[in-house]
Amino acid sequence: MPVLALYSTFFTHALCEDTTLHIDQASEPQLREQLQDLYDRFDQLAARKLNLDITRGKPSAAQVSLSDALDGILGGDYRAADGTDARNYGGLDGLPEARALFGEVLGTRPEETLVGGNSSLTLMYQVMDFALSEGLRGQESAWANLDTVKFLCPVPGYDRHFSVCEYLGIEMINVPMLDTGPDMDEVERLVAEDPAIKGIWCVPRFSNPTGCVYDDATVERLARLPKLASEDFIVMWDNAYAVHQLREDAAALASISEYARRFETMDGIFQFGSTSKVTFAGAGVAFVGSSERNLSALKAHLAFQTIGPDKVNQLRHVRFLKDSDTLAAHMARHAELLKPRFDCVLNTLERELGDTGMGSWTAPEGGYFVSFDALPGLAQEIVDLAGKIGVKLTPAGATFPYGKDPENRNIRISPSFPSLEDLEASMEAFVVCVKLASVKHKLGA
Numbered sequence: 001m002p003v004l005a006l007y008s009t010f011f012t013h014a015l016c017e018d019t020t021l022h023i024d025q026a027s028e029p030q031l032r033e034q035l036q037d038l039y040d041r042f043d044q045l046a047a048r049k050l051n052l053d054i055t056r057g058k059p060s061a062a063q064v065s066l067s068d069a070l071d072g073i074l075g076g077d078y079r080a081a082d083g084t085d086a087r088n089y090g091g092l093d094g095l096p097e098a099r100a101l102f103g104e105v106l107g108t109r110p111e112e113t114l115v116g117g118n119s120s121l122t123l124m125y126q127v128m129d130f131a132l133s134e135g136l137r138g139q140e141s142a143w144a145n146l147d148t149v150k151f152l153c154p155v156p157g158y159d160r161h162f163s164v165c166e167y168l169g170i171e172m173i174n175v176p177m178l179d180t181g182p183d184m185d186e187v188e189r190l191v192a193e194d195p196a197i198k199g200i201w202c203v204p205r206f207s208n209p210t211g212c213v214y215d216d217a218t219v220e221r222l223a224r225l226p227k228l229a230s231e232d233f234i235v236m237w238d239n240a241y242a243v244h245q246l247r248e249d250a251a252a253l254a255s256i257s258e259y260a261r262r263f264e265t266m267d268g269i270f271q272f273g274s275t276s277k278v279t280f281a282g283a284g285v286a287f288v289g290s291s292e293r294n295l296s297a298l299k300a301h302l303a304f305q306t307i308g309p310d311k312v313n314q315l316r317h318v319r320f321l322k323d324s325d326t327l328a329a330h331m332a333r334h335a336e337l338l339k340p341r342f343d344c345v346l347n348t349l350e351r352e353l354g355d356t357g358m359g360s361w362t363a364p365e366g367g368y369f370v371s372f373d374a375l376p377g378l379a380q381e382i383v384d385l386a387g388k389i390g391v392k393l394t395p396a397g398a399t400f401p402y403g404k405d406p407e408n409r410n411i412r413i414s415p416s417f418p419s420l421e422d423l424e425a426s427m428e429a430f431v432v433c434v435k436l437a438s439v440k441h442k443l444g445a
Contacts, residue, residue: 023357023375023442031443038436042389045429050390052426057208057368058417059277062337066330067279073316086311092299098285098314104324105242106271107255108289114299116309120274120286124236125164127270127288130301131198131234132168136267136294141232143170143198152190152200154182156371156399156410158208161201161238165401172401173197177207181214184221191229199234200225205253206241209371209399209412211364213251223259226268237271241367243331244277246339250365257289266291275317277368278331285317338368341415344423345370352431358438361413370413371399378437379408385433391426 021030078086080095093099094115103113116123132149135142143149149170153162154177165172173190176183181204191197202222204214214222226233237256260266267290275284290298321327342364349361349372361372374382379396386393394412397403413430415423439445 022355023438026442028443031439035436035439035443035445038432038439041432042385042436045389045432048390050425050429052390052418052422052429053392054414054418054423054426055392055394056417057277057414059281059334060337060417060419063277063334063416064280066333066337067320070279070316070320073319074312078312078315080311080315084311086315089307091308091311092302092306093295094287094309095311095314095318097318098287101318101321101323102273102285102287103289105273105327106239106287106289107257108271111292112257112266112295113287113289114295115285115287115314117286118274118276118282118284118310118313120238120240120272120276120288121160121164123286123288124161124238124270124272126302126305127234127236127298128164128168128170130298131232132170134301136232136234136297143232146196148196150194150197152182152187152197153401154201154207155401156209156405156412157201158203158238159398159403161236162401170198174401174406175200177210177212179212181207181212181218182222184218187225188221188228191225191233195230197229198232199236201236201238203238203240204256205239205251206244206364206367208240208367209362209369209410211362211367211369211371213253213365216254219254219256220259223256223265223269224263226265227263229268233268235269237269239271239273240277242273243327244334244368245331245366246335246342247365248332267293270294275321278327278334279317279320283313285314338416340420341418341423342370344420345413345415345427348424348427348431353434356435356438358434368414368416370415372411372413372434374409374411374434375438375441376407376409378434378441379405379411381437382411382430382433385436386430389429389433391429391433393430 080086081097098115099110099113102115103110132143151165151170151172152175153172155174156177162172175186206213222235225235256269260269269290271289274286346363353359359372359374361370383393383396396408396411397405399410399412418426
């Protein structure tokens, strides 16, 4: 048996024998006894010189291998359905069949969909930069004409969204993330009071990192939001995990497009997606959906940057994924690889920290993350402790604008990339660090 497997078997057995009490019910002598035991376990882990990493939501090698058929799938046939030679210049919108397929993922019509290169983050940055510097409705609508530009950021949220705002000099305002999505009472209050607020970031299905799915009422209110705000307000709808459920009966997401058409607010909504966690993470296809008016303005902006996207890659994705049924079957194979990893994380947390009062966590039905909340003030210490024994965690504060978690408690766990064996070892080490930090804090040690 490999050394790591021996370690995992031993360590899991050792923790199962632990009789951890609720931290608020244990006596001081009990806590001190537990603290010494935790120090001993921590030292044992340090001596093993682990080198484990659960920092980012990357697909595993087994997941990307599910799409190896992309290589050579065109078989020398580079003609799109309309006769376009995908090897040549042009086609800023993307191939018609790609716009139809990926528009279906977003819930937009082909004419409301633009298919680009491999990165949805690139498209998001381009939309934000365009709205800031040139304006969606011409130079007079450019956000840069204002002294201050603000954006609403549901928290905890996606660090790369926050990085875009920080780089562009856009002030970020925290909004609480509920189980149903952003706190819409707070969102609507802020938008009504402050015309400098020009948008909101959203990851509506299996949100990063909490895994929540926005309920229908929240989607409807977000679709209506541009009517309450300034004319140049936009909802940045990053539907990164639209098809990434772990089980067939996972909660569905209402179509913001349907609500937006009813309220005549499509001009105020940009939807994004990609195949980054569907096929090849570094060689996928990204797409954006919005009103035809918005896409026309955006294309005029993009025309100064590119003659057209990689249509060969778009064509091979269309040939590989084919239609919604084929896509669903492909994602079911992803789920078969991901679900045991999520089960490992959740089972370890429940077994070792359930009923201890030392933290809480989400149990998502899809996506790529588990959100863990330690006792207030302890996230940074837990991350530091884990680092000392060779387990890299996402930096404390990463899920908040400017890297500052006001309560210093949220830690994003990313189960997808490591082997299941390495993930088991990482989680066993993680819970020791959570317990050690919690008991020390309770004792004032």
